[in-house]
Amino acid sequence: MNMLIYLIPIALFLGGLGLVAFLWSLKSGQYEDLDGAAWRAISEDDDRPER
């Protein structure tokens, strides 16, 4: 029972971390061009988005 006092907040925090990470990736435009990303992964040159 006492375990829960620690574990639940930790579980929620980790889940929240995942949520925040997703929201950040959405905001930084990583879903803008999914088709292009598939091709860029195998292209030779290093073309990072200059945002």
Place this chain on the structure above:
Amino acid sequence: MSCCAAGTEGALDLERAPHKLPSAEELVISSRSVGPGLMQTDLAVPAVHCGTCITTVEQALRALPQVERARVNLSTKRVSVVWRETVDGVESDPVDLPRAIAATGYDSHLFTAAEQASDTLRNQLIRAVAVSGFAATNIMLLSVSVWSGADAATRDLFHWISAMICAPALIYAGRFFYQSAWNAIRHGRTNMDVPIAIGITLSYFASLWETMNHGEHAYFDATASLLFFLLIGRTLDHVMRDRARSAISGLARLNPRGAMVVGIDGSREYRAIDEISVGDQIAIAAGDRIPVDGRVIGGGSDIDMSIVNGESAPVPVKPGDLVQAGTLSLTGSLTIEATATARNSFLSEIINLMEAAEGGRARYRRIADRAAQYYSPVVHLLAISAFFAWGFYDGDWKHAMMVAIAVLIITCPCALGLAVPVVQVVAAGRLFKAGIMVKDGSAMERLAEIDMIAFDKTGTLTLGRPKLVADHAMDPNTMALAAGLAVHSRHPLSQALARAQAGPVTVFDGVKEIPGSGIVAHKGEDVYRLGNRRFACEGQGSGRADSAYSEVVLSKNMVEIAAYRFEDMLRPHAVAAIADVKRRGFTLGILSGDRAPVVSAIAGKLGIANWKADLSPKEKAGFCAEAETEGAKLLMVGDGINDAPALTAAHVSMAPATAADVGRQAADFVFMRDGLDAVPFAIEASQRAGRLIKENFALAIGYNVIAVPIALLGYATPLIAAVAMSTSSIIVVVNALRLNRLTIATDTLADSGSAVVSPSKARFAA
């Protein structure tokens, strides 16, 4: 064009470029400043479709000194370029950007920057899905512990935590449903969102009340998962529409944004189109579209009217003739005097007609909303009657409340809310893969119920490209002569003649094109002429008006050597597609603005009995509206500006990607294939989607028939509700995925010049 040979084809493509590069002024108008001395220009490049395309276009742009960054977006088929206004003190020319792209063999167009609103809405929806997903999974974890028998204190703690996770999710992710439900109620209507909004709110507060009173059953998990599932459906629906919209606006044909206005003193000034006033003189070069209605005061040319009134043969104009906005000057340069402002030009007259025709479609209600009309009163009635029945039966009002909530949750509109969008998204994905865009889900519902199809002729049944009729043995020597003259002209008939000549062409000296007439050239002592009969043979009248063919005559010293006849090329698969829809029992007709002999020839070739020719845009729209009032459900397929009101008035409409902007915006479906087989395929897909939606409704209702009595009798615990809810949702989604077996032959996907749809486009349908 194959992407891999892009570089080698570049030179050819440039010569045959269907449109000219945008001018520097137009580029500047459509650019935006992104920092000190930096400008950003977005260009649509419809032909990019693979990794090689990306590197080719980006490298070509980055090689330019003024380009700061260039990035291709393959999903939207656009490239955004950030460039410096000055390089080493020299002002840079923005036309270098499209020129650099054209040199690699890709066409680029400016497009009207799509409003960012839909994009922000998409991101808002995805964020809401993420938040509600987070809430649903965590609450579900806690609920599982409760179901597996947590004792009283732990259970209460878990319920409290669930309540705290659920509240922000309800407010943040539920706001879409609350807004939409409130809108519906305010206008005295009800839609699918009303029972959803009431259901989630009631179940949340009842569960909160249960928690405060140390109750056993809380429905937080059901509330959160309901939100999560429904938002997925909502987001898919939005993404589907968004995708079609961005693909369509990416194709936007280059409409003139401005024109070269000639002052009284001969000075030239480039002005935006809205600033042109009546009486201004405008210079129009060969290959330009005419920006406003006007009268020709100088020069001469052949005008391509096909996009405006369906007339397939170019019309020669001379000073004194009137020209309409949107038409294309082919062979010569003109000076026109504006007789109307852009706002009052022919095009705006069409837009007024379209607005008048809007009414018919606004009255159509989506199948989900029609289902909601019956569904929501029934559900609420059931819940209320269960509440009172239990309350009066044993006086335990708290229990009665819980039963009522259980009914609302169990009959969750989840399956119903998912049933329609998932099927429509899968169907739209299949269509997208086949190169057909759908504007929204209701378009497929409407297409599934049609019984009549009307086609426009020029540009719809035909490609709008003339083809040489090989009706008598072509003498190769004469052909070489004719083609040698024809290569010097932009006139579509000349170009068709030049294309038809496979062998070498004769070389002439002193070739001169006389706009509106033809080409004249010398070879030794002889004068050769190629053009209409009157020009080539001086004074003999032409028999054009009563013939189904356009004609070009080659003469030597005013004596006719050969006459070439042309007809408009049918779209590939047109005959098969027409036969196909005929076999399905639809009534077919042609509504054309072209001349009667031309229309009847095409109608005879395709076996369509009903046709009308010489129709004005108003008459076309009138025909569609009439069909509507007689109770027929009409599909209109058309491409021109003159079809736009008819496309709006018809029950449902389709347009090819090559259509005029206004036509594309009026249509529910836009197909990027050259083949007309897009029409039967879209009908087939829509009918199948319609059947699947009905099946899904039957499944959802069948499930409710079983589940509701259980809830009414008070046996439904939150566990049973959660299991039942999830299974029903999964069943309808799996059923929708059966549509993925629908395919079409891929040999007529339109090639360069319009988007090539990659298989990955249908990603969200897989």
